[in-house]
Amino acid sequence: MSAPHVDETARARAALAVIPADEYGTWVDMAFALKNGFGDAGFEIWDEWSRTAGNYNERAARTTWRSVKESGGKTLASLFWLARQHGFDLKRTHYPDRMATTFAVSPEVLERRVREEARQQARHEAVAREAQAIWQWARPVGPEHPYLVRKHLQPVPALRELEAVELHALLGYASASEEQPLTGRVLVVPFWIGEAISTLELIDEHGLKSSLAGGLKKGGYWIAGPAPVAGDPSTPILIGEGMATVLSAYRATDWPALATLSSGTLPQVAAILRERYPDVGLVVLGDLGPGESRARQAVEESQARLALPVFADGARINDKVPTDFNDMAVLSGFGDVGDCLREIAYRDVGLAAVGVESTVGIATGGKLDDLKEEIMSRVKETLVNDAEDVSRRRSSKRTEPKQHNMPESSAPTSESAIPERPPTEPSVVPPVGGSPAVESRRLAPIRPPVGEPLFEVADVPNEIRALAEHRFGTPLRMGTPRENGGPYRGEVFNTEHYLIQEVATRSVVFHPKAQMEFASDRLRWMDQNARLNGSELQVGYDGDRPKVYPWDRARDLLERTVGSLKKSARELNFSPNLEVMLDQLHARSWARVREARAAALEQSKERAASQDPPGPDR
Structure with a gap:
């Protein structure tokens, strides 16, 4: 008599149901056992069982499953042996559905x-507020940012920058990529979920990337230009991984373009876009290599089109194999990137676009090859006209650039590579050597390098730290100034021996007042009469000596914005009259701010006077 058939999958699920999932070693061992017994099909069973643990984390589960191997030394026999230790009966031939399909989770x-x-949600909300504060603090990207120059990209309003030292002061910790701290000019890239910034990607001059610790990344996206318009199916939407890839595609097409932080979130963001814009064509920008599978998944789940970059045989960029559309733009030019994307976006509508009927070949009696050649020539003509229209729209917004020789690094690396077309945006050309601007920069005094912290947070008295938490809330990041550090900017709380300054949301720096110098008599008077609380100040260090200056957040942001616009205008050879106009706009904007503040102050005084109780009868 043959032994009754036992469903091994059902038995494994039932055996897991009696094993607690909270112990880490057991959790990993069961992953090895299920992968040995069922391969990747065992993930569903293991993940469902993992969710019964109180400390379950989906990302950690997927990462762990990818890291385990089938030959990890654990088998289904290991799973069943452990289940027997918890009272599981292996001799049964049938397992009730409640055991085979459901893992009970205790209250x-x-x-x-x-x-x-709830804790994770609160953390995400705190980081989102911090990201918003840093984004408002950051300034527009200045010319010749090293990372953008290497990528052959121009700054856009959706990017801002900070010095790494400023970023450190705002965050209270040094942003790092694989334990390498970010240095120099750091690009600030906001990622949105809905109408709010959820986190920031930070990219330094050398291309090191980081993001805010604890920020919500799933479902977040960065928009290179204007947001997509609902009800406009004529303009495709581009979506890809990484700021540089998407910005390259945006420059090549002028289409709405969105970037995700990683390839893993491509399917989710693509699905969101498909739901929001059901009639618009989506084009997923895939990277060659590991990210391609995620791009294909996004294409399948959102009914989009897949675009992959094309490179010449043996092409290299910085001695590496090119993989994305930014690499294609650097090697072959933005014109070829645009042609590639337009061909993919309009592939199925090409015949309708040029007015070719499917019966033309039969009616004319022409050969099939001749018909194909005629159709493709008309499609190509349509695409070229489309590209010229985009170029004309761009050139109408900018002055005509001067002709310059392309640098050798931007030339194709092989004879078969397609030569780059003339750029549609003016190039940023460095000033000629020996010019007054260069000489003035050479003779400018060099600021001393920022040194080590002047003291430790533990050296600050407990009562001062308690005051900081009471004033600015908890949890609170606490830091100390560095030698030659600053400028530190933000609201202050004044004590007898320390000036506590909030340099970012829930982040403070303790400034010792023993050697503190005030830039004006008014500030000194405010300190002596306890009037500094709530003021927004700027503190800089000359060695270990702090000096306090008045600071206005709105005026500082306005001045930096206008200054950056002036620099960009000079780099792009715009008319000098534009600088005069910017100065006039600056003056008018600041006057409006002052008028609004004066009006608000008068209203406050009137409300206070109306609420004062009448004096006693005499």
């Missing part, structure tokens, strides 16, 4: 999970 686990989700 304690559910309660812990709710608390963990």
